[in-house]
Amino acid sequence: MNKRTEIRLAGEGGQGMILAGIILAEAAAIYDGKQATQTQSYGPEARGGASRAEVVISDDEIDHPEVLSADVVLALSQEAYKKFAKTIHAGGLLIIDADRVEVPADFAGVKVPVARIAQETTGKAITANTVALGLLVGLTGVVSRDAIEKAVTARAPKGTEEMNRKALQAGFEAAEQVKALTV
């Protein structure tokens, strides 16, 4: 069970967090040959409200399918941050959208302007979830870059594959910049 990684992706409904969770789980299960479960929680609203996806990735069989104590939390909205930042265990990785989430001065996580990078890279803010996946995978290596690229491409609507690949790449680059700063 020590090879179990628990990830929580949270944002507003409509930000594509559940789809990001599905893609991450597909990267692990289909392209990296690992075990994965993806669960979700959402209100009755189609848009707005808090939305979260949970992904558990492991080399071994996954029993309890939900996150118990998150290793990684990605929060793309203030509400998501407020609700889920505390669900991370000591030493876990907290990633927030620097433009959309206000954090205290002693914040020890990773701040990246995810939505802004998406807008600047593809011209479309809706690719923020793909940028976030690139960032998360770049920082954690929880799945291989090859696997996440294949999973993103397979899920991208026809004609948007290249745009999503660019968004993913921008996420990888943002991760490299974060790593360069912390070394």
Place this chain on the structure above:
Amino acid sequence: MTIKLMQGNEAIAMGSLAAGCRFYAGYPITPSTEVAEIMSRELPRVGGKFIQMEDEIASMAAIIGGSVGGLKSMTATSGPGFSLMQENIGYAAMAEIPCVVVNVQRLGPSTGQPTAASQGDVMQARWGTHGDHQIIVLSPISVAQSFELAVKAFNFSEKYRTPVILLTDEIIGHMREPIELPDFDTVEKVERVVTDSPADYKAFRNEPGDVPPMASFGLGYRYHITGLFHDEVGFPTQRLDEIDPWLERVNRKIENNTDDILLYQKDYQPGARTAILSYGATARTARHAMKQLRAKGQKVSLFTAQTLWPFPEKAVEELADSVERIIVPEMNMGQLALEVERMAGRKKVVRVNRANGEMVTPDMILEAAEN
């Protein structure tokens, strides 16, 4: 075969198609809607029929009709819809009509919480419709098992001419996991026993064998279907010499076949004084807790039930004989625990309950096991 990431509800739809389901009537309701969505897309492609009905009462009536017409038939629903279906589930039991009802349990009572999980319908699945009757209830613990048990549900319903409830929950229904879908042609399918002699056909004959052949309407066989107690041709009767043999036969056809119907897994450790018994999504948590306990050096046995009804009495009695206590975690206030208590004799049954829409956690089970 390729690996796909799939929801439990999707796997149920796939399993139903693989089992040969060709008729679906239903009214969409969270958290079961994906089953209807997929069946509405897939059934026309294989020559089947999908009807969205006006409500769940009509949905249940429609699948009874579909089945009598000769097609393997199903519906899917959740809490409030399952309540509405109860009357006609009894009709299917009385008229011995094969059909599969999927109930993706959500938090109740009443409309409760549509997107929250529950195991609160365990007793309703057994006793929701009025009167003594037999029914088979199956509960999957994973996406892969959702497929397998959907196939089993159809096979049992056809083999024993009985409604079967596939009792899953919001966690398993909406969870995505990898699954290797088999080629549908290789899936073992049970077809109902039919007959080729319309002249002396008796749809509810009591001899020989406990499951009479079932002829589809419209093929020249003459019989009557009613919710009243009926004779061997199906006409209402008050004669005890017709009622008693029927009662005995419909009970016998389930009770004499528990070797076939009872599905469960035993993971026992010699010398264990504690056992955990669970089903559905909670069985995943139980296995998680079991591994943690064993890693700490505590011996513990695990019993995972797929067939909830008929209850695996003998196996649970044997389990109780081998341990000092059985922990029963459930996402309700204690339902299957009542059956475990019935079989446990003087052994202690420790209930671990959570009925607020969230999963039982491994820690809750560990706390019970370490006390």
